[in-house]
Amino acid sequence: MMPRAMAAGAALLVTSLALASPAEEVKTRLLERYPATRVDAVSDTPIPGLFEVAMGRKIVYVDATGQYFLFGRIFDLPGNRDLTEDRLRAIAKVDVTQIPAVSILEQGEGSRIVYVFSDPACGHCQTLEQTLAGIPDLHVRTVLLPFQPDSAELARNIWCAPDRWAAWTAWMRQGVRPERAPEACQVDALLTRNKALAEQFGIRATPALVAPDGRVSLGALAAPELSAWLMPGETPVTQVIPEVVQ
Structure with missing residues (x-):
């Protein structure tokens, strides 16, 4: 006879599985089949049997078995909407309140x-x-991000x-090259924190611009494009196909 505690535990497990949504079941299945792959969230799509998988700032699609993957975009033609673009834009946003004031070079009161x-x-910077x-x-808040070999000393x-x-x-x-800093002034901790923050935001190249509403744009935009981008609105997001590791 099964002990009462074991029976209760088994019943709870069955109940939990029964209450899990199809998307939650797919996430569990993916984590079991691909333990080395990052899976942040799984959600439904308008297509029956197809699920959206968020991997960091990237999106892929998978069937209910977790065996078949689709790397691409979903379009709603009657509605003239790129549904994948909508989701990429949402997950690409960063929280600017996480940028500490002590890490910022600040200028302007625009x-x-x-x-x-x-x-x-960086030449593009x-x-x-x-x-x-x-x-x-304009009010510019610059975060020093030394990626190049000689950048750390310049920073x-x-x-x-x-000043x-x-x-x-x-x-x-x-x-005009800056004067050599006093030996007593060390910034290793600051630069390490800046790099960690950039990694958290998915920023791996410079220049990278971040709007107050969390939108991110990579590269040196020309003045007209930059002025337009500074206005709250929609901007395209470039997606890189993520790696799925078994």
């Missing part, structure tokens, strides 16, 4: 705010700085300067 993840040795200088009513010299923003703009916009 009504249009933009966060810029920038590498002092320097191009973007020239563009930012010509856009009115330290800029951050440790008496950080002046040192930054002199270098990025005019090519």
Whole structure:
């Protein structure tokens, strides 16, 4: 005879399985079949038997068995909507409140705010700085993100300067190299924190712009495109096919 406690546990398990939604069952199945693959969430789609799988900032589709994957987009033709784009835009947004004030080079008091993840040795970042200088009513919040081999020393010299923003703009916009920072001024912890924050946001290249509403744009936009992007609205998201590991 099954002990009462075991019987109760078995009944609870059966009840839990019975209450699980099809999407939850698919997620469980995926985690069992592909334990090395990141699976953040599984949700229904308008197509019966097809489920959306969120993997970080990427989306794939899978059938109920977890065996067949679809890498692509779903379009609602009568509604003229790219449903995958809608979802990518939603999961691509970042929470700017997680960017600590102590990590920011701040300049301007304009009504249009933009966060810029920038590498002092990045040519495209320097191009973007020239563009930012010509856009009115702007409030720029720059996060130093040294990816290049000689970027860390440049970042330290800029951050440790008496006037950080002046040192930054002199270098990025005019090519005037910052003076060597005092040995007592160390920024390793700051730069490590910035890199961790960028990784959390899915930012792996510079320049990267982040709007107050969480939208992200990679690359140096020209002035007209940047001005339009600064207005709240919809922007396309580029998706990279994720890796599925068994």
